[in-house]
Amino acid sequence: MPLSDEDILERDFQALRAVLRQEDRLNPAHSDPIYYYVYRPRRMLLVRRRLAAWMGVLRNDGLKPVRVSLADIKDELIQASGRWDEWLTYEAEVEPGEVNRDIRDVLTQNNAFVSRVAERIAPGDEHTVVLLTEAELLHPYFRTRAIESALAGKVPHPTVIFYPGLRVGQYGLHFLGFYPEDGNYRSTLIGGLE
Numbered sequence: 001m002p003l004s005d006e007d008i009l010e011r012d013f014q015a016l017r018a019v020l021r022q023e024d025r026l027n028p029a030h031s032d033p034i035y036y037y038v039y040r041p042r043r044m045l046l047v048r049r050r051l052a053a054w055m056g057v058l059r060n061d062g063l064k065p066v067r068v069s070l071a072d073i074k075d076e077l078i079q080a081s082g083r084w085d086e087w088l089t090y091e092a093e094v095e096p097g098e099v100n101r102d103i104r105d106v107l108t109q110n111n112a113f114v115s116r117v118a119e120r121i122a123p124g125d126e127h128t129v130v131l132l133t134e135a136e137l138l139h140p141y142f143r144t145r146a147i148e149s150a151l152a153g154k155v156p157h158p159t160v161i162f163y164p165g166l167r168v169g170q171y172g173l174h175f176l177g178f179y180p181e182d183g184n185y186r187s188t189l190i191g192g193l194e
Helices: 005-021 041-060 070-081 084-093 098-121 144-150
Strands: 034-039 064-069 128-133 159-168 172-175 188-191
Touching (some): 005 034, 005 188, 034 041, 041 064, 064 098, 070 084, 070 098, 070 128, 084 098, 098 128, 098 144, 144 159
Parallel strands (some): 034 188, 064 128
Antiparallel strands (some): 159 172
């Protein structure tokens, strides 16, 4: 009998939990301690519902999980730009994609988005585990690999990116299941095989 979506998520979370409890958390590429918890896009709501319980399990393991919403960071930067009302006003009058291009510019200018993510993941101690959630709301502005690349050398704690997509082999991912396969991920991928 095939596993249910809930069973698959729980099995994959247990695999993630085992990795996070290891003394030596270095991934096979010996780079920053970044992990991807990969799940099919249709399971996004199930992951959100389970996140609080999973954080409780990690606390019981002696870890200190800290949730950082990528969507909240994106929204903070958009609001701080002071341009949101302007975009809403002219959105109906411009070509599709122009507002998205403007928003992408706000997020990438002076590396604002990645800098804010780096600030949020920095605090903590040797028991801290950062959970980066809501990666799906970065579409169409960012793909997570761009964030991972920009954070190179700035990841002081194990950091888990909750990644809605499809996994292909050891290093390939399809963000949201519709972007082309990107085989350049070098962090540890957990889950996403079914």
